[in-house]
Amino acid sequence: MEKLIEGFIQKDRMALSKLITLVENDSPESLDIMKAIYPLTGKAYVLGVTGPPGAGKSTLVDKLIRNFRSKADGVGVLCIDPSSIFGGGAFLGDRVRMEWAYQDDGVYLRSLATRGALGGLAPRVSEIIKLMDAFGKEVIIVETVGVGQMEADILRYADTKIVVSVPGLGDQMQALKAGILEIADVLVVNKADLPGARDVVDDLQMMLYLRKDSDWTPEIILTEALHDRGISDLDAALERHRTFLGQSGLKERQTRLQREHACYRAVEEGLKNYLRESFLEAEEVKDIFRRVQEEGLNPYQAAAEILQLLFSKTCRGR
Ligand SMILES: Nc1nc2c(ncn2[C@@H]2O[C@H](COP(=O)(O)OP(=O)(O)O)[C@@H](O)[C@H]2O)c(=O)[nH]1
Ligand SMILES: [Mg+2]
Structure with missing residues (x-):
């Protein structure tokens, strides 16, 4: 294990992958690994992206990676969507779309099979984020699917949480709204090229009106991830939230709680x-x-x- 940690410190991606696998599987070495790498953590900005399946989350994440790569040295992506497998599998679409990212040494992609939904075991999301952080990834994006309690739990480790909705969700929209109130810092209405996007925005706006107990009011951003539209607006909103986290002291409070947790x-x-x-x-x-x-x-x-x-x-x- 010392060898692996040594390799990790020397930025060997293979060592990172192996350490993540050990931690993901709750191996007996987990605690020692985390103990060793913890001093290197604390620098990354963690972004969570969730929403219903097919909303365009992965398409959006792809654009966000490109965007962050123009500013940041390294980007890590953790995908916790069983239907969307970066590492080859059912959804070839993601793999093809992300091909460029596999070629980019500054991007580290990792997918995780959810065990949480059935097994009751929360995947080691927080530890995997820390591993990527310690490895030197300045931005870490966590993509998950759904807006239930599970996702809220997973995304508690994100600094900024994006909930993606789309026109035409019908009844699903009600469930989504309940989740949004609990999770979202930034609301993305994707597929703005489809009819009804404006109505979704109005709907969300009404709902946010009810949420007055917080210092931060989520911004609503219209995007067309597929056509690369709205990404710079989203980027600006993320930047504002990040600034808010720092200035309000919220980031510091969250960090303390997370340490104890x-x-x-x-x-x-x-x-x-x-x-x-x-x-x-x-x-x-x-x-x-x-x-x-x-x-x-x-x-x-x-x-x-x-x-x-x-x-x-x-x-x-x-
Ligand atoms: N019309 C339209 N389609 C989009 C947009 N963004 C993504 N899509 C499509 O929606 C489908 C699902 O996208 P994906 O990113 O895999 O969704 P995910 O399941 O939320 O990760 C794909 O066919 C995308 O090409 C958009 O802005 N407009
Ligand atoms: Mg996806």
Whole structure:
């Protein structure tokens, strides 16, 4: 692992990829990896992009990468959309569209299979962002799909969150609006070339009117990602939000909370690993599980017994 970290520090992309895979899979080395790279983090601007499938998020991200590349040394992209696979797969469109980015050493693309939706395991988004940050990516774009609680959780690690909507969503628009209130810093209405874009803007405007508890009012930006229109307006809006984050002290507050959260989660993870790999494998514990299964022992009483055992063990071990 030292070798990998060494390679990582020397900007070897292969080392970055391998470290991300280790962290993504919750390997036992995760904590050591994060400990080692953490001092190098803290410089990146993280942008989250979400919205319904087919809204044009990937097309927009492609344009944003080009835009950021003209100003920033390195851009990292993390795609958490199971239907949109950069690394070859079902959606060839993304791969073809992004071909230029694969040729550009300054762009690092990574896709992540969502485990969150079914498995209840949040993908290690925050850690992967930190790895890209430590590697030297100045801008990191996270693309995800949907506007539910899952996406809100994923995007909590983004400095600026874009929610993309499009004309013609019909009933989906209501659900989208609820999500927008919770997530968005910037609202993009993409496919402005299609009829009804203006109505979506009016609709969103009305909704934002209801949101008065915040210092920041999301801006609404019309884009045609496919035709490269509206990207500079969007860029300007992002810049304004970024400035707001700095001047209002919000960025600093978020960073502090995230630091604590990262520590909390790492402890939680360590505990889970200890339980899974060591404690729950102990004979006394396995015996309690067996009694639950075979002798009808009250599972809650059994859980209480196991916890007792865990705590007494932990205290004895001190
Ligand atoms: N008419 C129109 N189509 C667009 C625009 N932006 C993207 N699209 C198309 O919408 C489809 C879905 O785009 P994609 O970026 O893959 O959407 P995602 O699922 O949100 O990532 C593709 O066929 C794009 O070419 C736009 O501004 N106008
Ligand atoms: Mg996509």
